[in-house]
């Protein structure tokens with residue numbers, strides 16, 4: 351039967367029918383999901399606290415917009431501010447990662463009055479006009495708009511001298527992923543991140559940490575920028591924050607928040623009751639079940655076993671790992687799928703990506719390692 355879906359996605363060679371824990375089921379097969387729904391399924395599938403929260407909130411109040419105050423929204427903001435690095439205490443909720451970045455960039459241009467944004471080579475920030483403008487190689491490939499909304503420059507990865515040269519007083523903001531997801535879980539050198547933060551401070555530019563993929567505990571800290579000991583001015587979150595329910599958040603310092611007034615930002619669905627209740631529960635479960643400790647321990651078990659089979663080396667942090675292979679990542683994906691394991695690929699042809707749920711157990715790591723040892 352002909353599909354009515356726009357054909358813009360090359361599908362993975364597995365069709366899931368249901369999920370439970372860290373596993374997907376489909377076509378009579380059980381697959382351990384090391385791809386984690388593209389870093390969204392942070393608590394896996396069918397998590398009882400998530401299912402209960404969704405049902406209870408749906409029965410209580412399914413939707414209200416930002417025209418009214420809601421306790422559940424206020425609670426989610428308070429909990430998120432408590433989870434984030436100290437100083438990032440004000441939240442604006444949205445619907446997607448790109449929207450969070452779009453608003454972060456809008457705020458930076460608006461309050462600085464400057465018209466240039468710097469990003470890092472190979473970074474990915476989303477597909478809307480501003481977020482895509484700072485996405486490496488989007489303009490010229492799929493950007494589509496006749497011009498970007500501001501001037502854009504890219505800093506080579508880990509090039510401190512270039513960062514210090516490029517960040518001048520014409521720059522509104524620097525946006526970076528502390529661990530670049532799409533690029534193959536490439537973790538930026540903490541010294542590079544610190545140098546950017548210092549240059550931003552000197553020049554009056556804002557630092558935006560895009561933690562849409564690297565955040566919510568995935569990299570072994572609540573947010574990956576904490577690995578560099580830096581507090582950004584703005585921090586964007588999406589994917590795992592809603593455990594699969596579409597939502598995002600933009601965190602900012604009080605110094606920025608006081609410069610924004612009624613009408614400056616807006617959204618219909620952002621911060622709705624279902625999303626708010628779920629964000630609240632996601633953080634509660636991560637903290638209650640010490641899932642960040644689990645991420646660190648399980649990640650270390652994987653790293654300790656390398657090199658293994660076709661895997662030569664690893665990059666990334668926690669559960670945002672890029673495994674560099676002797677064989678193309680596409681072949682690795684198929685070889686692992688044949689052995690009951692789903693992984694991701696990346697923009698780097700020989701790097702496969704692991705972004706499993708934070709709830710992954712030792713037995714799943716063992717199955718991954720056994721599968722890798724079995725591949726030539």
Ligand SMILES: Cc1ncc(COP(=O)(O)O)c(C=O)c1O
Pocket residue numbers: 446447448449451474475476477527531532560561562563564588589
């Ligand atoms: C680092 C990063 N930023 C932004 C985005 C865009 O998020 P969304 O697809 O929710 O708009 C993504 C999505 O993959 C991402 O990985």
